Amino acid sequence: MSDEFVLDPGLCHLNHAAVGPWPRRAVAAVTCFAEENARLGSLGYLDWLGVEQRLRERLAELIGAERASDIALAKNTSEALSVIAHGLPWTPGDNIVGIAQEFPSNRVVWESLADQGVTWRALDLDRSRDPEADLIALCDDSTRMIAVSWVQYASGLRLDLERLGAWCRANAVLLCVDAIQGLGALPFDLRRFQADFVVADGHKWMLGPEGLALLYVRPEWRERLRLRQFGWHMVEHSGDFDRTDWTPASDARRFECGSPNLLGTHALEASLSLLAEIGMDEVWNRLQARTDHLIGLIDERGFELLTPRAPERRAGIVTFRVPGESAARLYPLLMARRVLCAQRGGGLRFSPHFYTEFETLERAMRLLDDILSESTDSL
Known part of the structure; x- marks a missing residue:
């Protein structure tokens, strides 16, 4: 069903909790x-x-x-x-x-x-x-x-x-x-x-x-x-x-x-x-796989997960904080790199959907890595 979505390949759309894109x-x-x-x-x-x-x-x-x-x-x-x-x-x-x-x-x-x-x-x-x-x-x-x-x-x-x-x-x-x-x-x-x-x-x-x-x-x-x-x-x-x-x-x-x-x-x-x-059970299964993957990427980097970790307490929203960094500073830098997300609850909110490519999640986190690396290099 990914062919139903024609998002610009340079865009990491992780903002379904705000406004989602229309399918074809x-x-x-x-x-x-x-x-x-x-x-x-x-x-x-x-x-x-x-x-x-x-x-x-x-x-x-x-x-x-x-x-x-x-x-x-x-x-x-x-x-x-x-x-x-x-x-x-x-x-x-x-x-x-x-x-x-x-x-x-x-x-x-x-x-x-x-x-x-x-x-x-x-x-x-x-x-x-x-x-x-x-x-x-x-x-x-x-x-x-x-x-x-x-x-x-x-x-x-x-x-x-x-x-x-x-x-x-x-x-x-x-x-x-x-x-x-x-x-x-x-x-x-x-x-x-x-x-x-x-x-x-x-x-x-x-x-x-x-x-x-x-x-x-x-x-x-x-x-x-x-x-x-x-x-x-x-x-x-x-x-x-x-x-x-x-x-x-x-x-x-x-x-x-x-x-x-x-x-x-x-x-x-x-x-x-x-x-x-697709069926809502399958939509949820696919979305859960993506949020699980995203949480894994967050954990690998030692970021602080603000969204509950228990699967029964989660839906499609994953909010996290980068220790020592302000979400207010990181958010516009991510948006400038075309990572469409939100600043909510003191952290960065990523919200993929069932069709989001796993590579999109990984690319968004690599772009965040780049931002953090640039900040370190400037010190």
Whole structure:
């Protein structure tokens, strides 16, 4: 499947945890969509909606949802989280338990509920040896929700969602999962994880475009979320424009107020078709082999691994620190040598995918060696 990716051979793309490249089929899907639009306008609109339906089906399969109609398409993860946060019926004194080191989207949205008397309680992962137990320990009788990322964006720590989900369901606490750093990298099982809400943008490990995200709301909660956005698309009879009475759609479309992003839909559906052909178990096996190899290269050099070493605690992110060096200094030097990576959590974050060549990993580390050697020579 490496022929699906046409990355410049001089580029070491190790940044799927930020924005992933599109496979050939996604580029082709968007090109065909644009050319059809230029020649025929919206003549094929019903066919475009068929692609949208296939996308919902693929996303439902990806997380293990029962029906495609359980999947809403949001603009991004932040919007999806906002739909949940500002739709739930809160009571003053309620609290939400999360993680201090979360990406801002998974902090700001919960902090924004302060004017409703809702408190966000944050676990400091740097002081936790058992994050699931410590998250649970932060809960009390006023805890309504645990809201966490499946995989932490900086350290790459993967939470045990099965353990959290079982406790939440047994204790009538909601579980909201930001799955953006895991979906497309390794299998997700909604039945085992028992999440009430799942959100994820498509532009990272799912290899799709920005501007399109998954929003899953457990059907029992769908009609209990207060809607804050309204428009023609979210009503039950969305095609009957002359109808003056309306009710929100009974399925997840109720969370989609306006016209769909059909350009993004064509790209993401095509990208997910690639993952489906390979199978998520195989995608994960290949990605794990690459992260294992990368960790080996880090260990050989005596660098400090910041990502958990245990395989069950990792996904596709590998973050490390070079002793005696600043990541803030090394990062721009790596980027200048076309090693596409990130500076996160006090270290350098490399995030390959299932198709990344092992040679790409080795070349990136050799380029880092060169940078360090040049620094030594200049002393």
